[in-house]
């Protein structure tokens with residue numbers, strides 16, 4: 001199907017993009033990699049009157065490691081994140097999530113900002129970014145605000161972004177020495193989107209006990225959810241296979257899942273515990289081995 005007709009605007013700077021967005025507000029859509037928006041327009045699920053193509057704004061692209069934080073521009077491609085030496089070294093779970101998104105073409109066009117803003121329930125970045133305590137910088141003509149991943153995702157395809165805001169940066173605290181991160185997903189065999197996925201961030205002390213844990217699970221009910229019971233069960237305990245399995249078995253405690261034509265709600269709730277275990281095991285295996293020199 002062809003999309004409804006629209007006016008194409010190509011801003012030369014972030015300031016101009018914000019100006020367009022302020023002027024056209026609810027009637028406009030930002031275009032980044034186009035891998036989610038263009039299919040939606042062709043299906044007439046989205047029919048913006050103005051398409052603001054921010055894809056060429058170099059100022060929103062790149063990966064910087066400042067003291068204590070990694071800052072990723074919203075237009076950074078999935079493939080750039082998967083291949084980045086600093087991401088692979090400092091946040092291997094994030095590189096892992098980027099590397100399993102769709103296929104090569106999707107990874108070479110899709111942007112992290114587009115994925116986060118689109119908030120597809122089967123998307124990979126929202127889950128790992130929730131586990132990594134990421135914050136999103138949202139900018140409008142009247143200023144900037146920073147929203148934690150924990151409160152950013154509101155519902156299926158719904159976030160805290162206002163119609164006049166652009167997501168400009170993703171900021172991720174760098175884990176200290178002794179930390180490990182990992183991501184694991186059950187991909188849908190046709191689309192590659194996550195049926196269920198899990199991200200883990202662990203800190204292990206010198207005695208081998210879990211000092212701190214953040215575990216997030218996605219694909220159940222539209223937004224990434226922290227697995228609070230799993231996190232509590234890991235806290236202070238040695239990361240043995242038995243302790244990890246017991247903690248991961250609680251990854252869907254209190255969660256609700258939406259079944260669909262591929263997977264029932266019951267199946268998703270079970271698979272969440274399996275993939276939480278895999279992510280925690282991988283993060284535990286990496287903890288203490290990070291090269292921060």
Ligand SMILES: Cc1cc2nc3c(=O)[nH]c(=O)nc-3n(C[C@H](O)[C@H](O)[C@H](O)COP(=O)(O)OP(=O)(O)OC[C@H]3O[C@@H](n4cnc5c(N)ncnc54)[C@H](O)[C@@H]3O)c2cc1C
Pocket residue numbers: 029030031032033034035036037038074075100101102103106109110111112113114115117118120122123124125161165166167168191192193194
């Ligand atoms: C065949 C196929 C397979 C895929 N498989 C996967 C998969 O396995 N896992 C996965 O996670 N994803 C998958 N995707 C989705 C892919 O990752 C998209 O690239 C991503 O969801 C959207 O990024 P984009 O840059 O293409 O955004 P666009 O499609 O350009 O935009 C998506 C939405 O976000 C808004 N937006 C974009 N950038 C910003 C910004 N900076 N600030 C505010 N709003 C913004 C747009 O207005 C639009 O509403 C797949 C897509 C395809 C086509």
